[in-house]
Amino acid sequence: MGNDMVSKGRVTIREVAERAGVSTATASRALSGNHPVPPATRARVLRAARDLDYVANAHARALVGGGRKMAAVVVRQVTSPFYAQVAEGVEAEAADRGWLCVVGATGGDAQREMEFVQLMREEGARLVILVGGVVEDEAYRERVAHYAHALDSSGARLVLCGRPAPGPEIPALVVEFDNEAGARAVTAHLLSAGHRRIVFLGGLPGNTALDARVAGYRAALADHGLPPEAAHVVDCGLGRAAGHRAMTELLKRTDEFTAVFAGDDMVAAGALRAIADAGRRVPDDISVVGYNDIPLAEDFNPPLTTVRTPAEELGRAAVRIALRDPEHAAGAHHLLGTHIVVRESVGAPPPGRAL
Amino acid sequence: MGNDMVSKGRVTIREVAERAGVSTATASRALSGNHPVPPATRARVLRAARDLDYVANAHARALVGGGRKMAAVVVRQVTSPFYAQVAEGVEAEAADRGWLCVVGATGGDAQREMEFVQLMREEGARLVILVGGVVEDEAYRERVAHYAHALDSSGARLVLCGRPAPGPEIPALVVEFDNEAGARAVTAHLLSAGHRRIVFLGGLPGNTALDARVAGYRAALADHGLPPEAAHVVDCGLGRAAGHRAMTELLKRTDEFTAVFAGDDMVAAGALRAIADAGRRVPDDISVVGYNDIPLAEDFNPPLTTVRTPAEELGRAAVRIALRDPEHAAGAHHLLGTHIVVRESVGAPPPGRAL
C-alpha cells in the first residue's frame, strides 16, 4: 500500500509542497479545500501528499483555526447501559459531522468532573455534554454556573442532559426526558391493571430526575383519586444492589403492596431477584415496572414492562440542538418524549389482596 | 468564584507573565513545572494565572511538545456491556495519568475504523487500542499492518485487544484473554456435572476469539476422552437476537443435547429466553453457560454460570503494558487469565437423558 519514504519524523505540508512544486500556501489550499485551486495543481498536491503519506497536524490546524471539532460527553460511568447509550448517540452524531468525541467518566465525583471540564477547556472542545441526574444543591449550582460561564467565554457550548440548569440566564442548554410524564404513564398503567398499593423503589431525594419520577408517580395516584398517603416511596437510590437490598427488606417488613415501580431498570433487576429469592412470583404475586428500557430488560424474568427513554436519541439530540442554532439554544429547555413498553411483569393484583 | 476580567478572547500565557512581572518563559516554567522556579516567583505566576482564569492551550502545547497525552479506544459499539467495560478500563487508566481518552465506535465497519485511525494520527494520539475479535482475512491483515506502521512512524503505539497481530514483526502489542483456557475450563465444568452432549452456540468461523473458544471446547471434550464427533458447534454468531433465534431452531430440531455453551453472555440471554419460551427449564432440563460475566449475568433467570473475563482490567492492562516499556512491548503478546463463576444455570443432566 504505497508507503514510499516514511522517514523518521512527521511529514509536513512543506515537504508535500516541495514535492508538488508549489508553496505551502497552495498546498494548504489544495488539501483543505478552503480556497479554489486549479484542478491540475490540486491533483499534483494530492498526489504528493498520498505519496508521502502526509498526515495533517490537527494541533497546528486548531491553533490557527481557533477551535476544533470536538465534543465531550461526561457521564458517571460508561458501563451503565443508559449512559453508554447516550454516549453512543453523542459519538454517532459527532462522527456524522466528522467531529471527535471524547468521553469522561467521573464516578460521580464532582472533583473529577471539574478537572475534566477544565481539561476540555484546554483542549478547545466546542461542546461539553454533562449527562445524568444529580442532587441539585448549592455546590452543584455554583459548579455548573462556573462551567457555563467558563465554557461560554471560550466559545464552547454546554449541554445538560437530565440535570437542571442552575438559573434561567445561565448559558447552558438543557435536554432531558419528560420524567414526570413517563412516570405518570407507567403508574397509570399499574393503576388500570387494578393495583392500588404501589411502592416506588429507588427514590433519591434531591436528585432531579428521580424527584420528577416520584412527582409523576404521585400525580398519577392523585389523578386516580387516591389520597397523598397512598404514595409510598423507598429512598434506596439507584443500582442493582440497592434495589436488591431494599426489596429484600421491604418484603420482610410488609405485605401491604401489590406492585413495585422501580426507579430504573437496574433497580428493577435487583428487585426481581429479591422477589424470586423470597419465593414470590412476578407478576402473579407482585407486579413490577422499571424505567429506561435497557437492552436487556426484555430478557429479565419476566420480561420487564418499563418506560422507554430513547437514550441514544438523547445523545444525538444534545449534539444536534446545541449545534443547530447556537444563539437561540442558550438557556433553552428541551423535553424528549418517552413511552411505555408493555411486557409481562405486570398482571392483575392477587385476588385476595386487590385492595 | 473569583472571575476577574474574563474579557473576550482567550487569556494567553503572555498576559499571565505580564501580570506576574516575568517573561513568558518563566511563566511557562512555573505553570508546567518542567523546570525549577523559585517559590516566590512561582507563587506570583500561579496567582496571576488564577486571577485571570488562565487556561493553557493544549494545541500550542502539543504542537511544540510533539505528541500529546491522548489514548484512543476503538470498539464496535459502546453499548455492548463488554466493550463498555473495556473502554471504562482504558478511560480510568488514562485518567489516572492525566491522559485524555477518546472513543470511536465503528459499528463493525472497516471503513470507519480506518477513518478513525487516520483521525487519531492527525490528532497525535500516542496510543490507539483496537478492541474486539475479528475475522482474520487478508484485508484485515493488510489494514492492521498499515495502521501499525503508520502509527509507529509517528511514534504512537498500537494495541490489539482480542484480535491478532497480522505478523510477528508488526509493531503492535497484543493483549487478550486466554479464550481457549476459559472455554476449556467451563466445558470441563459441564462435563464434570455429567453432561456429554453439549452444544456450542455462537460460533463465528474466522473470528479469532470465537474460534479459540471453540478450540477450548473441543480440547475439553478430548481431555474427557470424547471423540471429535461429540463436538456440535452452531455458527450463529453473537448477540442476543442470534442466540434466541438459533436456540429456538435447535429446540425445534433436536433433543440430542443436555447443555449449551453460549459464545457469550448475550447469546446466553437469548438462549435462556428461547428455552423458557419453549417451556423447558434451566437447569432442570437444560444447563447453560455463558462467557464474559457481564454485570447483569447474575440477574439472568437463572443466574448464569459463566466465565469471568475482567474486561475493565483488559482495558487497563492495554494502557499499562503499552506505556510501561515501549521498547520491549512491540510484538509482545500478553494473555490475561479468566475464571469460572459458578451460579445456578448448571445442574445434572435430566436422568432419562444423561447419556
Add this chain to the structure above:
DNA sequence: AACGGCTCTGAAAACCTTTACGCCCGCGCT
C-alpha cells in the same frame, strides 16, 4: 581580588498550518 560555577531569568527560535496581502501575468474591453 579574581575566577569558576550555580541559579534565575529573558530573548528568540521552533513546532505546523492557515490566511491576509500583494505580485504577476494574461485576457478582454475600450
Add this chain to the structure above:
DNA sequence: AGCGCGGGCGTAAAGGTTTTCAGAGCCGTT
C-alpha cells in the same frame, strides 16, 4: 495600445507554548 480586472500563487505573519541558549548576578573558593 493601454488599462483594468481577476485568477493563480508565493511571502510572511499569526496563533500560544516550550525550550535552548546565553547573559546576569551572586556566592564561595583560591
